[in-house]
Amino acid sequence: MSTMSAPLKLLELPLPVQPIAPSAANLRQALLTNREQTLTQLYQRTFPMVRRHVQRHGGSEQDAQDVFHDALVVFYEKTVRGTLHLTAAPSTYLVGVCRNLWQREVERRRRQPQTELTAEDAARVVAEADAPEPRESPPVLEFVERLGAKCRSVLLAFYYFQQPLEQIAAEHAYAGIRSATVQKFKCLERLRRAVRAAWFPNENR
Amino acid sequence: MRPELERLHRIEQYLLSTSAATDWQRQLRLDPTLADDAHEQLRLYQALHEAGRLQLRRELSRIHTRLYGPRRTGWFTAATAGLRTVLLRWPRFRSRS
Structure with a gap:
């Protein structure tokens, strides 16, 4: 039996909201009451800038979308939990986050460049696919x-x-x-x- | 609430750190299965968090498609689509297309 003596830290759960700057508080309220409209406005204002940056730095439209969605998910979570500290407009903040994310992705790709699939690799993939998978409980x-x-x-x-x-x-x-x-x-x-x-x-x- | 739901509520209060640790320790001594149930409930919350992220990503993809997806056909093309279909059945028009 597991012991649960120490309190668990659950960042994902609705914790008491910390005091936040008025603009972040307004944004939080807007996201809670009308998520779709607020996200659409943020998207319209910000995505073109993110796409321009990513495409100028060797990425594709899909890369820009992936990076932007990653940033928006974190942005949403931080905003509704009251842990976002905005010192600029939300779109400026998001573009900054996306630039950093894309920079990291470019470096990751440089370290691990995609290699072509060799015949041995292909044989190994087929063998792995044929092997019976251990039966596990569904997540x-x-x-x-x-x-x-x-x-x-x-x-x-x-x-x-x-x-x-x-x-x-x-x-x-x-x-x-x-x-x-x-x-x-x-x-x-x-x-x-x-x-x-x-x-x-x-x-x- | 039913006792089973009250129990879920009690565990949630502990997981959210809104109940005092000393009180939780007292409850653990009284109920030896509480710790396992709390652990299980924590896994449910983690899965809900994961599911929420997936849903948010789906919503973002829908917004993207709405804003930047393939352009819809213009009203004139849409309005005359039926007429074009009829005309294409006639050999005279088919040869031009």
Whole structure:
């Protein structure tokens, strides 16, 4: 049995929000209340600059998109957790992050240039593909994807997108915070049961 | 809430560090299976975080396609598509295309 004496550090969970600069606070509010529109505006303002930079430095349109999405994911997570400290416009900040990410990617590619597939490599890949894979329990992520749409939406809204329970209640037609909280735990329980049933079929907990 | 849901709530409070460590220690002594359940719940949260990231990436891809995806056909081309299909059935027009 595992011991859990020390408190766990869970950066991914909705922690109490730290004080943040007004512009970051406004951005946080906008992302929480209207994610799609806010992200679209950020995208329109910023992506052309990122694409220009990446293409001028040896990358493709797809490279620019990949780098930009990586930066936006981190940007979103930091903003909604209140750990983003903006000293410039969000688009300037994002372009800076993308420049750094692309610089790192260029250096990584320089260190590990793509090599052509030799006949031996191809034979090894085929042999590996033919070998029977050890049967493992499916990862928990698969069970999240298999949850019903509403349960999945409630859990992601709370645990990842960090939306307040009032908003979750309104968007999912629950009577109020109390009802949304109960539904959230019911969905969490459903997820846990699905995982347990697949991982420990003989256990009856 | 049902006792099972209350238990999930209690574990969540611990994982979010909103309940005191001393109180958690007391609960662990009273309930020997609590530590395993907390560990399992932590894995669920990690998977939810991963799933959330995937969804955000899907949303970003949709935004990208909407803003910079292949251009939609213009209204004139779309409006006359049916007429072109009919005309192409006639040998006289087919030879020109």
